[in-house]
Amino acid sequence: MNYEAVIGLEVHVQLKTRSKMFCGCKNEYGASPNTHACPVCLGLPGSLPVPNEEAVRLTILTGMMLGCKIATVCKFDRKNYYYPDMPKNYQISQYDMPLCEGGAVVLDKFAFPKECQKDPEANAKKPIRLVRIHLEEDVAKSFHFEETSGIDFNRAGTPLMEIVSEADIASPAEAFAYLTTLRRILLYGNVSDADMEKGQMRCDVNISVRPVGQKEFGTKCELKNLNSISGVRRALEHEIQRQIEVVSKGGKIVQETRRWDDVAGQTFLMRVKEQAHDYRYFPDPDLLPVRTDSGLSDAAKASLPELPQQKKDRLIRELALSEYQAEVLSSDQPLCAYFEKASIATKNKAGVANFLINDFLATEPDTSSIAIPPEHFSSLADLVGEGKITSSQAKTVFAELVKTNEAPAAIVARLGLQQISDSSQLEKLCDDAIAANPRSVADYKAGKKNAINALKGNVMKATKGQANPAVVDEILAKKLAS
């Protein structure tokens, strides 16, 4: 019997705001414990929340980028449960009137793991539908010691966006692609840095299996403690196996929460926190409802970036880049912005793309702050396109460019790298080569066309590689034909 997986992901994203969701404390990772705390985020008696406008705007923006319906009015609700990392023992969240509903994340080929990119699954452009996106506050952070735990409230109150997908994801690779694509979009909108290692993007998974063709869902398990996108993939691969083994032996899956241990490569049953999750949601009486149509939606729309897929399509369509080139550039927003500046003055846009992708990226630069003036790439591309230097010469120039930021023309002049295209000069050198290689000439005339390469090599050597190879080919061919 063949089984298929049914997977839904719940992703929590910390928003990139200056202050916390309901108070003015700084929203900053890595500060000394309890240095960004106040009565509100400590849950002191008498404190009251006031919502962060920017957090609402960023959530609307995310909803717009993902094609969601933005609610005209939304509100906050209290989600009641007890845990030591909860300052109030209720979390301010959104229950029945969230900011966004619907929408989808379309899986792009290049978002799949490299080894899967040729699979049909990766090329299906499958949309993973979203249920909703809502806004809430993060909990405090705990550190665990021998007999005690220590709690740091710096993180408490950080604005958190919860993105819930439908159970449309069918494989660990799709889950990987979903998270990669989602992350890229979040970076594009400057909504979050979404770094999973810093806890800025966190993922819980619901996974069940069922025989292929069955309509009903199997019993699902929730997986927690997934700390990286590839960790999610590994955990899913393991858990799917585990569930299939149980079910195929006639056993039943128990609905439970399991903790992924990346080191052990296994999921373990977690201790049950609340028997039944009766969160007793009710509208938070301390908070007024929020309208999105009185300026917030407009503000979000105004900052809508060109989305990764749109950008890719445009690069291919308008700048004649290849799919691969468009993918690499669009996956790195600052690099792409640099590319657009760097290619503006030249017709040879593909050439600029190649330099950036092949040569520049090999130097492992910080793409968010490139020191090289972008116009130099245009000049370099022009020099090659117009035949003034050879492509191998270009590599030499490029190496110098990275070192000195000098204009390419100046480098070429300095190093004397002018490509020789002048036919009169080359005619003479070709004659020399023919004279020096009678055997190759004879071979060529006898039908071995490749013999021309030896003659060509001769000319290149004589010109220290600066001869224009196309012109040399032409001249030699003409001379040998006669």
Add this chain to the structure above:
Amino acid sequence: MKKNSQRFPFETGSKKTLGSAALSGYHIHLVQTGKIDVAYVAQLCRLKLNQEEIDRFNTQLGDILKLVEQLQKIDVSGVPDVPPDFAISGNVLRKDEDRESFPVELALQNAPSKSNDLFIVPKIVE
């Protein structure tokens, strides 16, 4: 005009003061309605009660529930879940600017147990 029913505490009883007379009459008219499972609810709200408290509260809360049962008889069919004037006024939101937080000593000032600038609790087992 809404008929003042027997439910309203003032209506019953003939003694001078409002309190107990009205109540005894009221109690007579009561019908056993909902009952709270105090032990279960106490778990939800993290209150460790002893058996005596559970029993006492079971009775008292039963009485209180009877008090509130009268709401079931009011016609709310015309009242929508979300009122039409919900969010009628403009938003009251906070600009995203960071303000000074407490110095760490003040944040921890009332902590029953603290160490290395952290609030200490018994070990949390996931």
Add this chain to the structure above:
Amino acid sequence: MSLAQETLSSLRKKLSAREIAPEEIVRDLLQRMEKTEPKIKGYLRWDAEDALRQAKEADISKPLGGVPIAIKDNINTRGDGCTCSSKILEGYVAPYDATVITKLREAGAILLGRTNLDEFAMGSSTENSAITTTRNPWDTERIPGGSSGGSAAVVAARSAIAALGSDTGGSIRQPAALCGIVGLKPTYGRVSRYGLIAFASSLDQIGPMTRTVEDAALILQTIAGPDPRENTSKNLPVPDYLSLMRQPLKGLRVGVPKEYFVSGMDREIEKAVRIAVDWYAKNGAEVIEVSLPNAEAAIAVYYIIATAEASANLARFDGVRYGRRAKDVSDAIDLHARTRAEGFGPEVKRRIILGTYVLSSGYYDAYYNRAQKVRRLMRQDFTEAFKKCDVLLTPTSPTPAFKVGEKTQDPVEMYLADIFTTSANLTEVCAISIPCGFSTAGLPIGLQLMGPHFEEEKLLRAAWNYEQAHEWHKQEPKL
């Protein structure tokens, strides 16, 4: 007459005229407190040295400069305790000022003394205080009302010039009525709740408790206003209450809701209030009968909504970040459950359980959701009534002060004390209680006026005119 017996406004006049200094007022009060507190126990604590220091530094050019005000012990005042009369907040030192405290300080007031309350403001007699039982100055066998019983008692006993209280279902007005003083609950959103330890977030308000209407207006003028720290505070300007208060009664329409006058209610209270109604009719006001059809539902709606909100608001008291913590706790659940069991009194526990229940899965629609809908019906009733009148007039309390221990056996009996006051909290309107007579046993009787949202000036005008034509406010308990 000692300074402790004077009103806030008369003291302000003397201070401004430099006839007296703030220290004199403080010393007088301290003397009075020493004398009366053994019998009254309205204060939980006070700091004489600190009060004298404040008095020396007081700026009498400010609106409340040099006047001492007592604060109910559920309002955060930096550096001081804020027990809510509960064991669970033993040792808690407030690290910040409530907005009203900031405003009082900016107005030059002296903060002297923290007053007793029912634990977490839950109660109508102050007997639920885990610390002490306050006595009614008019008859020390009797309760002062609640939950702001401490504030009411000390103002009535003249051991405070004025006090702040809080009102969720009548907790300012009912004790004011039972102690023969003035108590005002502002419109919801008029005075900031930031720093008030929350009981029911959609009902709570802080308000003045004073000997005269003018004193209440003076304090309201200072503490009212929008607060960026409270999302539900209303951004509306604060009118000049004092000048609006002094307008004559002529043309004021007084509505008397028939549902608040029913057979079986306390005869003496009914009589005193009816006499007051007649007085209004004879002195320039237009008196009409109105109807608030859903009035009966008030208590039921209140005890569902208030306890639901309270169950969430009190969840934060768990021994992790502040307050008392149970000893030798084994894990998080034990930490929470035992800390709370040991720290909360029975009434608080009852309300938390009830509140949790009405929000719980399967019951939310039948209780909480339904109660909110009935609440909206009540709001409609008031909106309709205020089309026909400017203020509503009712008794404040169904009974005068009852004896200590009389109603503690049956929670429901105690809840019925709020029967006339809860509707103002549920509909968010402003309301005031003023003295309007005494029972034959010599116990104060209070009259309640309710006014439209953010029109406290109508209340003050109606109340002040009545007060000035009577002598109730000049009577003092014999202590």
